[in-house]
Amino acid sequence: MKVSVIKEYAQPAYASLKPMKKSGLYDPAFEHDACGVGLVANIRGDQSHKMVDQALEVLNHLTHRGARGADPHTGDGAGILIQTPHEFFKDVTSDLGMRLPEPGKYGVAMVFLPQGAKAQAACEAEIAKAVSAQGMELLGWRDVPQRPDTIGILAQKVKPTIRQAFIAPTSDIDSDKLERELYVARKVVENAVEAMTDALSDDDRDNFYICSMSARTIVYKGLLISEQVAPFFPDLEDERLKTAFALVHSRYSTNTLGAWKLAHPYRMLCHNGEINTVQGNKNWMRAREQHFTSDLFGDDVRKLVPVTRQDESDTASFDQVFELLALGGREIEHVAAMMIPEPWYGHETMSEEKKAFYQYHSAVMEPWDGPAMMAFTDGHKVGAVLDRNGFRPMRYLVTKDDLLVMASETGVLDIAPEKVAFKGRLQPGMIFLVDFEEGRIIDDAEVKHGLASRAPYGDWIKENARFLDDIPEPSFVPGVDSETLEERQKAFGYSQEDLKILLAPLADTGHETYGSMGSDTPLAVLSDLPQNLFNYFKQQFAQVSNPPLDKDFEKIVTQMSMTVGAEGNLFDESPRHCRQLAMEHPILTNAEMAKIKTIDEPGFKSAVVSTLWNANKGTDGLREALDRVRSEVTDAIDKGHQILILSDRGVDSESAPIPSILVTGAVHHHLIREGMRQNVGIVVESGDPREVHHFAVLFGYGANAVNPYLAFETAWDMCRVDRELENDTPTDSVVEKNIVEGLEKGVLNVMAKMGVSTLASYHGAQVFEGLGLSKKLVDEFFTWTPTKIEGIGLEEIAQDSVERLGRAYPEQTVAAELPLDVAGVYQWRSNGEHHMYNPLTVALLQDSVNRNDATVFAQYSKLANDETRRLTTIRGLLDFKEDESKAIPLGEVEPASEIVKRFATGAISLGSISREAHETLAIAMNRIGARSNTGEGGEDASRYELDPNGDSRSSAIKQVASGRFGVTINYLANATDLQIKMAQGSKPGEGGHLPGQKIDEYIGGVRRTTPGVDLISPPPHHDIYSIEDLSQLIHDLKNANDEARIHVKLVSKAGVGTIAAGVAKGKGDVVLISGDSGGTGSSPLSSIKHAGLPWELGLAETQQTLVANGLRSRIVVQTDGQIKTAQDVAIAAVLGADEWGIATGALIALGCIMLRKCHLNTCSVGIATQDPDLRAEFRGRPEAVVNYFMLLSEDLRNIMAGLGIRTVDDLIGRTDLLEQRTAVEHWKGKGVDLAPLLVQPDVDNAELHQSEAQDHELEKALDNELIKTASNAIESGSPVTASFEIGNHNRTVGAMLSNRIARKYGDEGLPDGTIEFNFTGSVGQSFGAFLAPGVTFNVSGDANDHLGKGLSGGKIKVVPPAGSTFVAEETIITGNVALYGATSGEMFLRGVAGERFCVRNSGANAVAEGVGDHGCEYMTGGITVIIGKTGRNFAAGMSGGEAYVLDEDGDFYVRCNQELVDLDPVEAGSEDEEKLIRLINDHRNYTGSPVAENIIANWDDFRTKFVKVMPRDYKRVLEERRLQEETGDREFVPNG
């Protein structure tokens, strides 16, 4: 291994950066990481030093999955876990005068110690103490040799002292016992050091870390780049160091200034992914740990707590619990299956014994939910498990001489093809295990069968578990109490909108209401109207670091059932453990609620605790009631109740309900603190919750089930009135069912946007941020919830409640008063909630821009700013410090013509708005050198030509969203910005939704989808499940257009700053921080109102994080979301934005009047509609839009002149110019503290704005060679053939070449076969991405993930390498998500493809010999042929194109999702037959596949075994087109 010493240590700017600490809005708790993972093993268990070399070689092949920050030599972390190398240690310790016992009879601790001698000694003393307390002795210390000059300057700066301690038991104990003693000792030391707050500084305590302390394994890791691991630790190069296996890990962290201890592997595992529910999992562990009893640990079990710490990462916490369970007596595969269960619920084909195993364990532990590939070991066995969604790649091969190579990518170790015995991939939910003692691989089926037959789980469940459905209904079930309905509605703050907009449609249809155009109402903490406490909770969502789920089309992984009851001791296994009451629906009907109250069986005793409080006593009354409730629940548990019913029935003029979320949080956290939470289930019987968000928050803070009795009563009452008017109104029971189902679907949507699949793990996971809640309130009731700017406490909550109660039971009524408030939250009302866009602001804005009248614009701006200051937004609380002495003449300020270039409009798709409106925006923005955005919908290539008058209709920003609609190489090549949409402000974590009625022939054509069919673009980008995936897509797009800025759109949330840092490290050129309230064409109302944060918070956090990380100068920061005036723009610049986006304002300039009817296609001014009659009403003019942006720019100049600022660059990041307004009188708003927004990171000579370009390292791309080779072909079309060696480090091959072709030939490309390149080896990710017409890539080898993504007309063939002996048709040949978003072209695979083959394919033809789960998902065009097995959920969301599947066993229908598709036979003599034969023929010819050969040879037998998968809507449209062609009626009008 060669050692390269880093010499360029002049003083680079980044050298002065300081380690990241919690400050301002930055909190290290939000750091994310993702990575490359590798595992090599000799299956027979033979130890060798070669294994270490091979592992490090694998690690080097994963370098590109890791990252580095400002310092190019400091990585985010890398490391290796191996078996304890006895031979080596024996030698090196004897040099130090130690005598080690026999192998396995001593332990080694690999320790990071604080740098100072005193601190180091203190820590070492603790280790000695703890070791001896556990009956062991410390044999001695060894300084671990290091070569600091091989690592980065920042890594050196924070490097701990690294030493190894050798520990032996003083008596003869068995190996397992020794391992446990070492573990206990480690936990004791960790707790002790943590508590040494006097003797040690925070930094010292932070730097102390035990990497491993075991007799079996040892971990070498650090803040390193993959290639630095061996050079830095010379031990690893020592030939005496031997192991039978190794785990390696290369880390990509969102932050630069990582810490040594955050590198993987951890003690027992390494992880690629993220645990979304970790806060809940930690809370549950905390509750459990007080009840630990363990025969194995005995009294020592008390020393093991706390098992996890609040400031620990998700992986660290997972590792801690994994270790506890494994050392507590369970096999590691058992632990893995418990913590990451596969989706068993409702599985079509899973065995009953397996289901019983999972069901039983669901009562013991909730799933740790999130994308996760865990490789784990206990030293005897090594295994890996993949999350239920299969969101992380893991490929393996086994050689004929028993070498296992498993890694995030294929091709990480050179193995001759003929030596390969077999290859495979880890499948969703599966476990892969190697047992060295048995010397063999144990496959998932055997592992799971072994686990399932450990105990008679099925019998235990039968005897103990109960289902709510089986409990008889009690005689009395409460219905509507009409007499008191209205007063109770008022007491719970119901408004007319709650009835008309939320509940009525839910009751009628079972669906949540959709809305449009974002939210422009005040934050709850700033509103004048009484607020529901739920409104202070903002939904968190998945973004970049993990993917949101697809709740619509990947239902196989979701589970909404819930259980209540007491939980057993974690270390035991007994029938009693599954004594739980299972509920199919966690939203309980009144009858179900009554059942729970009356159930009379041991283990299910319920106690009702009233949550009413005496409103006459004010805040004291509320506090007393909370105390009473908490003491009553403790009593109830002591008296043996297992179910607590928190009920607010019985409201009257004196008794107010405690807000349900307050009392739920209070009880939940009280019980966690008391260690009693596991003893009971919490059922909330409340009049409070009535919309999706309410239920999500309740479940998120610990409610097991909720009975919304008042919502039912309200709906029943409404429907009875309706029934008098219309007779198609649903009956009471249907209403109840609709509400339950609609709310559950909605809650699932909220879970899915965070990437959580099961309610059991969402339960208590607290994936919310408090906005406007005081820290004090959160600490007591919603512990660990982030809340950044302070806000209300109990007093304000009490005040709101008292006010509501007063309205419900007034001393005096006034005639003609409406029973319920109008509210005006969703639609403006003159006596309702404030909206920033209201009749006055809209009218003034339109008038000013239509006539280009600066005076009217000033009126508009004044009004809009004043209204902002009336306390609507955070920026309304900020003012510029006045200092007239600094003002400069206006003429000295940068001209408006320059400033205006910093504006962009929003990503508004063609489809959501009309063609006329879309093109007018583009023309306007192009005229002033600013940028319009295609939105997610492609773009008509005719727009790339200039208009006769010189106008361009081409949108400067071309968006790449999850649906990849119309994303072709030509589209990409014609952009100045390529924007990756990770999330959208109004519905972060959700996919796009375009109603079918808005998709006519034209739009459908541009998007390559079926006209008239709803378009749901997937919630995740299927090529971005993590930060390193995003960096890969950035690289792909830069290859596809090296002249465009690559731009990543994020939505503001707590922690977005760290993600933005990850984007900067991933080479994004621009990062957009979108506010939570921007416009939308169609979103669920609960998402519009309750997800995400205002941009001020996210932007400020981003600025602080980027500056502190030394990354600010290399990335443009943009922000958008309800920006309206120059004042808004100026504040955005000061908080850190180089550029600004305004969409709603631009639409208003075009004539939008905020009808909020975009989702209904009835926009009467022809903007957000595709209705031809209404489009004819469009009167928007580019001039008005130009006027708007010019007026804004001029106005910004005025502000800048007043501040004495000459250029926008000088304004960016200057938070010293701002101050929080002191004159705030608002009774709730006065508690808000904005100081964290204005924090300037402590960095010397900090760069505050973008000033340099990213280095995309495109010069290293293989495409440079390809382009050179193909230069004649590109120039003149003359054919060329060539061959290349290739490896997995060659990423995105073909995209740059395709760009050159598209630039010259547009969509047409070159004639088929012009360029034919052959590759040998394992191709890297994104091979053949966006491949242009005329290019053919032949691969002999195999492929990684994202093969042929965005294929744009090229051709890709992959066959196993010559000399392979494995059965190709049973062997994986390409990874996940091949052909994602392909628009045309062909692909032939001589082997099996991974998960999500052809996802969002809209025009390519493909043949594969088998595919994983979710094949052909969301396909809208093209033909897919599978001549082998398919996984589950085939054709989910498929609305166009065709698939043909060879179904030899006749069971394909079980695995096919038939929601949208029909399964038809292939008729003899049909066009279908002809197409199918042609493609299989091609496949045979191109790949030499004997499978295809056999099919063709025996076609008549095989024809009947083919199933045609045909989307019903597509079939309908084809039929309609055929009819129209017959009748000559050309124009297609979508139905509906």
Added chain:
Amino acid sequence: MGKVTGFKEEGRELPSRRPVEERVHDWKEVYNEWPDKDARTQASRCMDCGVPFCNNGCPLGNLIPDWNHLVYRGEWEQAIAQLHSTNNFPEFTGRICPAPCEPACTLAINQDPITIEMIEKKISDKAWDSGFIKPEPPTERTDKKVAVIGSGPAGLAAAQQLNRAGHLVTLFERNEYLGGLLALGIPDFKLEKEVIERRLDQMRAEGVDFRVSTNVGVDITVDQLKAEYDSIILTGGSTVPRDLPVPGRDLNGVHFAMDYLAQQNRRSKGQEFSPEESITADGKNVVIIGGGDTGADCLGTSHRQGAASTTQIEILDQPIDSLTPEQRQLDNPQFIWPEYPMVFRVTAAHEEGDNRDYDVMTTEFVGDEDGNVRELKAVRIEWKAEGHGPRPEPIPVEGSEFTLKADLVLLAMGFLHPQHNGLLDDLGVEYDMRGNVKIDENMMTSEPGVFSAGDMQRGQSLVVHAIAGGRAVARFADEQMMGSSKLPGVKRYFRQLTTV
């Protein structure tokens, strides 16, 4: 939500008016009964906007989309409840409001707006007919007494609101009829007086004490008033008319419009007038000076009295006919959505006979030897800004002088301000620059405990503003007396874009 596509499917249709030849012979209202079905169809056109500009266009903040929705669904009782929550007297506004809500309707941008006013009228008529409207006396009485002075719409609204808040309200009216301009200014063919009576009956039943023919300041002194009442609300209207001081103004037959209209209303109620007192158009050539609504009321009244001829002259330019689709371009300064557009309107009175002349300035009245007016001399003018300032001024066109036969001249040129002498001066309230009663942000005058609203405070305006002012002042007075108020609050945007 109404009907999502209603506006695309249905056009604007108003209820039909009775035939001209029939209606000019009586004083009944001009509209035919509107079938429920037609009203519901019209309501279905409402788009239920995210930002309902109508709701803002209405000075009362009427919840127009909400009741359109209810009418579409046929829920009339809920509709009147919604309507009453912002408007005490929808039967008045449904008849005589110029409906600034309608041009503010978002459909007015490129099509015909919703028939908001007629739907309002329909809801209220239906509610009265169905017995939905009943007296709603307060459940409890406070010990406060309030005097409201002036029984126009502002006074009535203030009185009803304050009474509903539990105060004992006495409403003083110096005329013999209650209702102010509603009773004496608006002709029956626009507002039949039974419509007022039934509402007054409701208020009586709720406990409002009406004192007609009581001139406060004369019949009751200011000191008595102050001693007896906790709050005094001045809603006496703007009663001093704008005059036309040209030669011949003193001739017989030259009258203020209000004198003329009031007399006819009294006559309709059965009063008789001696020939000396009587002002009638019967057989006369009538010239009405002023092109506004009062002028139109004079016109309709003249038709019914049997005028020989009618001419209406106006000093301003003739407005454009109506907005064509082309004119509705957003950058056309004439297209001022959502404001009230100045367009040429054909009212019911004009439908019965229309002889309007614009850009006409009266220079002299010429009478006969008996001192009766016989002729009106006028000159055509042009509006030019060349004169003294930036504002255009009327410049007579040389040689354009002409005369009109005129046996009856009605001056319908608006009102200047309330009458100062008497009550107001006695109270000592301050006036604003225009001579109206000056109020602070709580609608209180310079005299503590004395409030003012309606035309007396804001100058001549619409009935809808008067009701809004009455509701607002009630809230402020209640708050001042009780420390807090449960009465509905004042609309947020009191100052309207609409400048009618």
